[in-house]
Amino acid sequence: MVEINLNRRQFLKLSGATAATLAVVELGFDTKKAHAATKEFKIAKSTVTPTICCFCGVGCGILVHTKDNTVVYTEGDPDNPINEGKLCSKGTTIRQLYTSEKRVKKPLYRAPGSNKWVEKDWEWMYETIAKRVKETRDKTFVATENGLTVNKTEAIASLGGAALDNEECYLLAKMMRGLGVTYLEHQARI
């Protein structure tokens, strides 16, 4: 699906050995068995997927190395002309977006007045949120105002989205406008 051409990677020398390394990284198999026997080269068998940095707006390319269901390394995408394989401290660290202990892995619910989170399943969350949205919306919906059709609710807000993908932003804008939300804002404003 994705063609990754790592030929801009900085190699020490363009020898046969290098070409072999390239093959290792590209095809995901290790030709250097002797080395693998003692301590396997960290990214020898990893799968490489290109992504774009999730932080600032520069848009640097990053390669994500995954192996055994985890992220083993992240580095600049040498093919991306924006950063040519270079990264800042944040971009270099995106590996820990996956590996950080702090990631929330289950939906959490906090009841009114409660002082703690309770784990819930997705189904319950979706259903309950949908209900809340409908309740609020139905109660506050304004169909017409001064003889104009306005079809809005001013009691629901949506904030954020500057880190979402375009496709997500599109669906979010579509959904919110579809609901009649006027308080629609994101980080461009702040």
Added chain:
Amino acid sequence: MATEYVKFVDVTKCDGCRACMVACKNWNDLPAEPQDFLGSAQSHVKTTADTWNVLQYIEHENSKGGLDYLFRHSACFHCTDAACEKVCPENAISYTEFGTVVIDHEKCVGCGYCVNNCPFEVISLKEYVDKNGDKYRKANKCTMCTDRLEEGLQPACVTTCHTGAMEFGDKAAMIKKAEERVKQIKDRYPNAMVYNPQGVGGTHTVYVLAEKPSVYGLPENPKVPTSAVVWKDYAQPIGKMMIGATTMAVVGAFITNKIFSKKTNGHDEDGGESHE
């Protein structure tokens, strides 16, 4: 050794982004170790067992009275004549074909001799806990990503450096580049210099510094400590010889004693027997 490689660090191109610090941790799977507030942007006072390179931030009033905000990627220098290698009692530290100096954790016993003899103070001991809950120590420092070099890749810090402050390549070419760079920047940094100290036989991390080494807390003329030279080049071999010689003398004495005793005494050890 085919080509000798060095890491060339031009601190005047560095903008202090610290990608090198995280790239190192990322590649080498090193844990974080947050420190107390140091009063500047700097995160660690110096390199540690889990932080193999530290970016220094120095506010320096230059000779013209202006303010320079200086940065330096500090890590192991990979000396040609490495004090750590010299003092290691277990031969756990060795030179690689790339000129890098690496510690073999299989051999390292955590004695800390290297830690205390490194003229740049870049080696640290780390305490580990084994399966039985027992603690043990190993010396740690930058490896120059020798594992990457072996695979034909450059060190992780160099790969990520975006300003071109770090390069990895042929030693002669890099040194030439460094010298030319110093000429270029003399106007802005009159004290600029190439730092490739000969006291340790030159290093495999060669710097262009904007200021005198002391501004960066670096020794002006680092050497393998004299004590280490005397110790390893003289005391240790002589000591081993002495032990050998003494042992030989004892053995010799024992044998001669036996021989003479047999000749002179019917039964030897006349003095001791009765006083058992």
Added chain:
Amino acid sequence: MSKPQKSTVKVKRFSKAFVWAHAVNAISFFALYITALPMYTEFFDWLYPVLGGPEGARLLHRIFAVAFVMPTFIWVIFDFKGFKLWMKELVTWKKRDIAFFGNFVKELFGLRFDHVRQTFFNAGEKINSLIQIFTAILIIGSGIPMWFSEYFPRALVQWGYLLHNVGFGLAIAVVVGHVYLSVVHKNSRPGYSGVVTGEVPAWWAKEHYEEWYEEEVKKGNFPDIDANGNPKKPTSPNKNKKKGA
């Protein structure tokens, strides 16, 4: 050639404090030696597993290092007089001390030799003592900054490594000789019991430390004996009692 049977009469040579001090000193020294060996040369790396790995070796080395420092204090506290004597002897050098060495070499290799009259410590022992004191200071003095390197200037620690190493080499050389003479060599063997029990055969004491022996005889502490150790005149049992109590 047969010799007449030596007498079993014994005299008190060392105090209990000294015996203890010496024992602690000797044991800790050898323990230190063994725990240091694998680090001194990889030839002995097989010792690591025995000692519980480098960590075990280091721990033992440090425990025995503390033990190694103790003897001086034991002796000073419990037998200050003996200690004082030792100190005094060490700084007292006479012509006979020099003469001792010529004969010592002969004795060492089992050749014919003459006993040169000696005081409590003979010249060899004095040399041994001096070198041992010197190396002990070297080793202890350098060992402390090595152990607590974070509290000492780096230069001191660096020199410490060298001095520890030098001290080690010297000490081993001296100790090996010392041990040989005391344990293995037939002529000094009776002396060995001296450092274990504090007592030595009177004849042997007289032979090796004639001047000291005669001094003690004059004081009435020791029986006057002949070459075989038989008393020239009777002695009261309490005469060979420990003097320092």
Added chain:
Amino acid sequence: MGANPAENHPISFRWLTKAKEKGGKIVSVDPRFTRTSSMADIYAPLRSGTDIPFMGGMIKHALDNNLYHKEYVAKYTNASFIVKDSFTFEDGLFSGYDESKRAYDKTKWAWETAEDGKPVKDETLQHPRSVFQLMKKHYSRYDVDTVSKVTGTPKEDLLKVYEAFCETGQVGKSGTIMYAMGTTQHTVGTQNVRAFAIIQMLLGNIGMPGGGINAMRGESNVQGSTDFALLYDTIPGYLTAPKAIPEHATLAAYNAKETPPTGYQSNKPKFVASLLKAWYGPNATAANEFGYQYLPKGNKNYSHINLFKAMYEGTLEGAFLFGTNPVVGGPNAGKEKESLSNLKWLVAVDLWETETSAFWQESAGSNPAKINTEVFFLPACSSYEKEGSISNSGRWMQYRWQAIKPLGESKPDIEIIHELATRIKGLYKNEAGPQAAPINALYWNYGEGHHPDIDLVCKEINGYDVNTGKQVAGFAALKDDGSTCSGNWIYSGFYPEEGKNRSKNRDNKDTGMSNYLNWAFSWPANRRIIYNRASADPSGKPWSKDKAVIWWDDLQAKWVGNDVPDFVPTKAPTDPTGTDPFIMNKDGVGLLYAPTLNDGPFPEHYEPFESPIPNAFSSQELNPAAVVIEGDFNKRGFKADYPIVATTYRVSEHWQSGTMTRNQEWLSELVPHMYIEMSEELAKEKGIKNKDEVIVTSARGEVKAYAMVTKRFKPHKINGKNVHQIGMPWHFGYKGIATGETANRLTPHIGDANTTIPEYKAFLCDVRRA
């Protein structure tokens, strides 16, 4: 200026260092000597909130010394337009001001038009009512001495910067201005950017390679999310969101009001109709105005500050948060946190527990028992655990492939949005009536199952012929008759045919002038440099060979070059509008004089909401068009209590409210503590030593942090007196690995007159030892 790329956009700075190696000069203008300053050739300090005097002085310098690009100014800008007599400017006020509304009547600022609607021009630029002469007059007041007194920038530094930058007015040279929130987060934020635009047009730097003014966008897809209109006042593609006004009562009225007769925007009705077709699908018909009436129509400013004001006042019941953390990142954050407890329900979608989603906890200083807000936390996955595209500051739309399955039970946002939309639609399915109609009409068809088919979303964004289902090649193919749909017309063309998503392009061959046309996709129409017609002279030849982007090829009778022309490709320079490069503007020229803004056609200096000194340029202290929220929601501080200027900023290692970075071990390690940067001089006055804990207070709150006493901050000499300034990072909060107090508890709830962006970058405070 107003940016610190070495610290906040390091990889952009890579290219500056490359330019420097080629002899380029870097100028850094910042209140604080930053890492960018350290790498710059010229550093000039200025007091926060004085960008307009700084740039005004530069405009005057360029005009006085004839350093501007004369032909460019005469032909490609509105310098030659004659402005009506109704435009006046006196003591800081433009004509048409209504104090009670704090607003201007912008019709007073119009220019003279001939009977055909075309502007009256004087290309000699000598007419006293010409934009050029009015501008010259306006900025004659910004002489270097006055500017220096206001900005605190030493006069020689000002001149150094002016001289260096105005050199780029020469043909063959170009200069760019990189700005970020240091420019925009002011009550005059928009006019700050306008000042940049004016100088760049004067110097002929717009549309040029290496020119332009570059917004250094802070979030990976703040460009895309703006393009896709996650803002109250637009709908996708920068189309105006319909308002509850008679002029927007119907689609026809809306089109009439919003569509200019000339320029590319005259195509707007096609884009609107296509968007409505994308949103309402078969339910959008010519008969029902393509569903135009389903769209919500607001009647006020719903921007961030007002949103929280509504929450504070209790008119909001529910809120969705998608990866945002206003309790750290919002202005006057203490009040924003308080406001949250007035919500009935809150849905937070994030990777981490944020200060906002946990606002009810005791560790937030709240009493959970008293807070009745229901909080739903939905764990989202990270950007490489899903797939989709994002758009960078340069409008490059790049695809991100999925590297690994979402961690734990976390889910891609697109799935969460899809599920919620599907379920809400489900609840209304069997209902009729005004509430149900817009939702039932919403066309939501992205495949079966829980996960939407992203390819279908992409295709809808690009647009297709609704009859044939065939993808449209680009926005030129969009129609206003309902036969095409396109979810965002500016992106149309990124998916021109089945199976060809151009954001996935990975051919990194330089196609000329480093444009990399085959790498990713850049809207609009894969153009890399917008308004690139301006890189060629009126006759169609590049101004300079070295800076050639596109040029007119007589033989082929079309524009050719290294980039996709931002111009009708076959429109010759000899065409009546063949020399009008700024095609998105009604008259095809750049606006030196912009009568469209809320606070005046020329940038004029006003002091920040909180300022230590009176305005030296007029008796108007604050931007007359900035809306002030009075009362408890936004307390104001004055010099007597708070004599020190403060600003906030970011560090390289943390990002925005720190949610993403303070939860990562390695980044938390690099910057683990909240600190306040201050000069040695101020520290001495206050008896503060480096590393001491200090307390900063403003009228709105206080913050405790470590003092970082530095030579890199110097007091500003303002009118001969020292004015101290401090700065602090705003990333910190009490959650995550690296924690610290939140700087935004100090910042005010006041916004820019045009965008309502809060004034984070200049406010008053006091400092003392803790």
